[in-house]
Amino acid sequence: xxxxxxxxxxxxxxxxxxxxxxxxxxxxxxxxxxxxxxxxxxxxxxxxxxxxxxxxxxxxxxxxxxxxxxxxxxxxxxxxxxxxxxxxxxxxxxxxxxxxxxxxxxxxxxxx
Amino acid sequence: xxxxxxxxxxxxxxxxxxxxxxxxxxxxxxxxxxxxxxxxxxxxxxxxxxxxxxxxxxxxxxxxxxxxxxxxxxxxxxxxxxxxxxxxxxxxxxxxxxxxxxxxxxxxxxxxxxx
Numbered sequence: 625x626x627x628x629x630x631x632x633x634x635x636x637x638x639x640x641x642x643x644x645x646x647x648x649x650x651x652x653x654x655x656x657x658x659x660x661x662x663x664x665x666x667x668x669x670x671x672x673x674x675x676x677x678x679x680x681x682x683x684x685x686x687x688x689x690x691x692x693x694x695x696x697x698x699x700x701x702x703x704x705x706x707x708x709x710x711x712x713x714x715x716x717x718x719x720x721x722x723x724x725x726x727x728x729x730x731x732x733x734x735x736x
Numbered sequence: 737x738x739x740x741x742x743x744x745x746x747x748x749x750x751x752x753x754x755x756x757x758x759x760x761x762x763x764x765x766x767x768x769x770x771x772x773x774x775x776x777x778x779x780x781x782x783x784x785x786x787x788x789x790x791x792x793x794x795x796x797x798x799x800x801x802x803x804x805x806x807x808x809x810x811x812x813x814x815x816x817x818x819x820x821x822x823x824x825x826x827x828x829x830x831x832x833x834x835x836x837x838x839x840x841x842x843x844x845x846x847x848x849x850x851x
Contacts, residue, residue: 628778630778654836655836657835657839665844666826666842666843666844666845667779667826667842668842669840669841672835672839712779716834716836723795724834725781726771726780728776728777
């Protein structure tokens, strides 16, 4: 079936190091959304990308949507302890049945 | 945070019993969703609603039913709970379908344990 995988599943970094998570879909997506979920919390929307090759920045966070609209990445520069949590991508598939699918998530731990 | 509440927040039940989870919103958003979250699977859509009495299935709808008799309330029912339905359940709302125009807002979640 249609899947959205994220790698890595877990990442531990020292505070100040950079971090990147990758989102890969088996089918083309009409858009990609990114969410952050703090431990014990609920997902919170970060950003949406719609156009092929689109790049958006939010302070230390850089989001990219691939040219083929099947993959995306989130890069955090100089991580801080407040960046701890699980990052999810999600998107709507454009092939076959209209589906909204979440990625498997990347759990980030930042060591002070 | 958007005005979304879920009840109960925690529940322990036994296999074979019916369970109903409630999601209540004060934002008057048209769309409401139920997701379950399990380790290694991210969030998976169970059912969603696009208006009063209008619902549709998600990717993991088997064993679940929903009802929406008022804009503000979306109920998720497990007719006969099984251990495989032990999970964290999140309700979400949005003004456009799957938050395509803005975003989805998530509730605090309900932890369900089926023994």
